[in-house]
Amino acid sequence: MFAFTRKAQYHETDRMGVIHHANYVKWLEEARIEWMDRLGLSYRAVEDAGVVSPVVELNLRYRRPMTFGDTATVELRAVRYTGVVLELAYTVRTADGETALEATSKHCFLKNGRPVSLKKELPAVHAALSEERNRDNEGEERI
Amino acid sequence: MFAFTRKAQYHETDRMGVIHHANYVKWLEEARIEWMDRLGLSYRAVEDAGVVSPVVELNLRYRRPMTFGDTATVELRAVRYTGVVLELAYTVRTADGETALEATSKHCFLKNGRPVSLKKELPAVHAALSEERNRDNEGEERI
């Protein structure tokens, strides 16, 4: 499991006094990109190779509001990776360890607008994602 | 069914050249608020009565990218309303009628941070939402 920490920003709040629900989607993206960086898979390098990885599915369960000044930790696990599809699960926690959000995302990989197999296009990325998925699923139930 | 139309903005695109996936969450909110307005239920008036309606769940299926200059139509249906929980379904369509996004959202109602029954707190809002839900479900399967 990978964990990414960031502060909840003032400009992310809304008039209800809490972080606006759309902003968590950006936090998940930030965690995802940081996770890839730490795996040695710069998302910028992936895009420079002509491969993009759009989000095809996103599911969010808002458990507890966060607000400006709070520190959020986004935990990320690779729950499924087939070479063609990647599924991630996230838990956003407050500084107290309380669950603020649970989420999953699903991604495909495209080159020139067409689905590609990462195994062929970017074998090093493929190997790292496969290993990460295995590590994240050891001793854990699939979510 | 309610339909809300808006342009996809330049500032909503990302370096992939398309609308960033987080921005659709804002479009759904805009449609929801506009829908309440047309029902005669100003969300601002609801908040002025001390009631807030946070999103507790959000599910998004990205079908087709949209980009700057495109005109998006957000179709909205009330699929469930119990007095305590409201569930909405959305289809975002391109100008050609193609599906760009399918989504559902789930909302509760809070006063002073505690769940309330709209039936008691805001009976006129309750009546309008109940009627709308009935209208949207006539002759349609639940999604």
Add this chain to the structure above:
Amino acid sequence: MFAFTRKAQYHETDRMGVIHHANYVKWLEEARIEWMDRLGLSYRAVEDAGVVSPVVELNLRYRRPMTFGDTATVELRAVRYTGVVLELAYTVRTADGETALEATSKHCFLKNGRPVSLKKELPAVHAALSEERNRDNEGEERI
């Protein structure tokens, strides 16, 4: 003078209860693009011709806060256009006609990352911008 109207959105508010100051920058962009559209100069077409028009300068005077549900009118005037540089002035007004924001922006035109003269690159756009600047400056002091 061109006027563009749009609603202040919930997702644009912050915990102070008003529209977050960064969002007005987006409103000015929306007005600018709409203004170009009405001049017959689709910004998308300009970009398709390989020309981009980045903002090089932005000055904002916040006069009065706006909030969710307010209707904003962005008035836009072309105050200077030289073929290489475009300067615009904006007044954002509330529904009551009160000034919420005064702003100016300055833009250049780039092709392949280098400054270009619109007169040569896109003569029709050049002619329309020149005419608009003349119209906006007739009988008005420069701001």
Add this chain to the structure above:
Amino acid sequence: MFAFTRKAQYHETDRMGVIHHANYVKWLEEARIEWMDRLGLSYRAVEDAGVVSPVVELNLRYRRPMTFGDTATVELRAVRYTGVVLELAYTVRTADGETALEATSKHCFLKNGRPVSLKKELPAVHAALSEERNRDNEGEERI
């Protein structure tokens, strides 16, 4: 001088491939809040005391585009502080030390919607801001 570092995020880019110009306004806010935190002046505590500090003026000079994956350093100096008005100057630098943006902001202090003197309302905050302004202006020309 205070320096604040953060990564340029994917969700902050636009279809021109660079950070959208509205997002720098958020970076300046993040730097400002972090600066106050390090002075021991939590902006959250200031707001909890009923004092808000809206932006009344903002001037931005965009020098060089930044993009996803870049590391930005926001340098911040207090150039003027009168007890009633605070003026800050910022330089956003790339990892190479190049200037990406120069900016200034002006802030007032309000309680219950009316201007207040920080010297009376929050003397500790007043003392810290005065000292910081003096430190930032020593040996430097006013900008």
